[in-house]
Amino acid sequence: MKTTDGRLTGLLAAEYGIGGARTRLGGEGENYLVSTPDGQRFVLKLCIEGQDSALLELEHVAAEALAREFADIAVPRTVLTKSGNVESMQALDGVTLRGRLLHFVEGTAWCEAGPTTSARRQEIGRCLARVTTALARVNHPAAQRSHRWDLTAAEAQRPLVAKVHDAERRRVLEQAYLLYVAGALPRLDALPQSLIHGDLSDENLLVADERVVGLLDFGDCLRNPTICELAIALSYLLLDEPDPLAAGAEIVAAYHEQSPLSVLELEILFPLICGRLAVSVSIAAERHETAPDRDAWFVSEARAWSALTRYAEIDPLKAADVLASGTGLPVFEDRSTSRASTLERRRRHFPDALSLTYRDPIKFSRGSRQFLFDQRERPHLDLYNNVCHVGHCHPRVVEAGYRQMRRLNTNTRYLYDQLAEYGERICALLPTALERCFVVNSGTEANELALRLARVHTGAEEMLVVDGAYHGHTTTMLQISPYKFMGRGGKGRAEDWVHIVPIPDGYRGKFKGQGREAGVAYGDELGRIVAALERPLAAFITESLPSCGGQIVPPEGYLETAFAHVRQAGGLCIADEVQVGFGRVGERFWGFELQNVVPDIVVLGKPIGNGHPLAAVVTTNEIAASFTNAGMEFFSTFGGNPVSCAIGTAVLDVVRDEGLQQNALRVGTRLREGLRELMKRHAVIGDVRGVGLFLGVELVRDRTTLEPATEEAALLIDELCRRGILTGTDGPHRNVIKFKGPLVLTESDADMAVRVIDDVLTAQGSR
């Protein structure tokens, strides 16, 4: 049996006809420096098991391309085997050794070359541009690949945040990933791609005096957005710089002079740099568990942490400004004024009743997908807003509105196809009996109309409303919104035609649990109130799942029982789906479908136009006919105009085409289960409930008395906001954290939210 050493000798002799002293090199693979007796030096790189020959070929092709192009920069060129192959192989005693022999490249690694000078920074900028341009001419099928360090796939390493022991470091790391995921990832598709080296780090760039003389390690070569090459290089080259952004600006300017960058590339550079550093420290965190003794794996770790910590303090807008400063290109051109001045101007001309969320209000300047960016380009993950249902500023929705606005916008007194099409699309999604639509401009208006319809149809006045409910801001809607008339500034129930029924809350209410027994009990409780009415009932209005009331999922059987009582009394059943409709609840498209009922009137709003003022009421033929027979024309100037209808149709298209209902179920379930796990560690979490992306976390000081943890809830959402996560509180005690973000949220977002909530609750000293 041969020893490894013997095998290496055999391989070198048989395949290359050389021999000599060998020393094992540091680095990730099994590499040896081979020094021959005649003074030549080579690097023998052994293949790891299963290593794809096509990838070795790719490395070879890439290095050769640079060797051909640059007389002044050395690369590790392959020494072909005696038979002309890139790869050498030797099988002995049933063991196969595969490897490659590369020419040794002389030079000092950038990280060991001492403090940089302006000349060296400019030289590296030009060199990076030249390398990128040369590699862009190389085409190889194996380049179409991904690997752990692929900067377009950095999000895959995000779960490793959990392996970082220090809470402050986790905070910094979450921030870096958030910036990458929100600020860079969605924009990568629009960028030019090419073959890149993929790891031009400060170890792989060799310098002599102020010149770059060599490039090492082509093992990470792949096709990527071209800008990733510069971003990866900058993540390492700036590590020891006292003023990293200014130093980066010099490199970027020199690069740009040689190979012009686009505004988009400049804008995503900083998020990409943060993404690369995040991957680096995440993988190091994992390796501390798997191979703590391999010092070579941790060479950049401490410096990467210190860079990430510094970068966390820098506004991404400022970073982009500085990095692009030498290019003359305008980054993030669409700027808004400072937050303080906006606040001041708003206060001058608007009433204080127009309230702001958060003790420290945020100013947003743009939105995209599940993210909102503040005026400093800091991203916030939106777990709260349900209007931007298919994602903020969804391009298909924006385009639909823009196209229609250019072509025709009129009103329902004339014929146009958009209204007809929208009616067909909405009705096709609802139970067959619901086939007549009214299109209006807001949820309030839609509920007003629903109330009118019910009263005209039944000839009755009395309304049943659920405790804690909110249905709109007009005088009548406030009269049927206990959330308002019983809440801050409210004067209690003023109208004797309004009757409050209990909220079907299986956690805090009179009947506990989610089982049918509780649902029927709540339904029968409503029945008793109906039975006691002195005048005929017009309608029972309820959100299919009460939201302002605290993200309540009514126990099974509730609406079935309640609707039966209402109908027996001659009343109509109105489902307010303003918050919960359009696939949010995951398993079904509409909230009421979870309860096996068909309402007489359904009210739609908020997500229906993804932010465009649009709402609708859909009802049966009979109810619509009663309304018509009453004789009064129905007209809303803007309601149902062609632009609104085009936008509404685009929203439905996106929900269908992007599978958003299914996504709501998948992501929502993951988020809910993650939050439920937290209950084991944080006694302050009394309940985690919800379906799809309609979730609530109720905070309590005591799980037996259910004393509401109102102050704790406020502190939690404030700190989450500071860490870039938007949530809100609601419920009668304002102790329920609401999760109802756009349906485009991802599992990675959900996991991040759970990790951060865990950290914040720990820091805030929950038991």
Ligand SMILES: Cc1ncc(COP(=O)(O)O)c(C=O)c1O
């Ligand atoms: C359940 C419900 N219904 C109706 C409305 C009123 O809708 P809008 O604000 O569009 O008038 C709201 C608004 O928050 C709501 O949550």
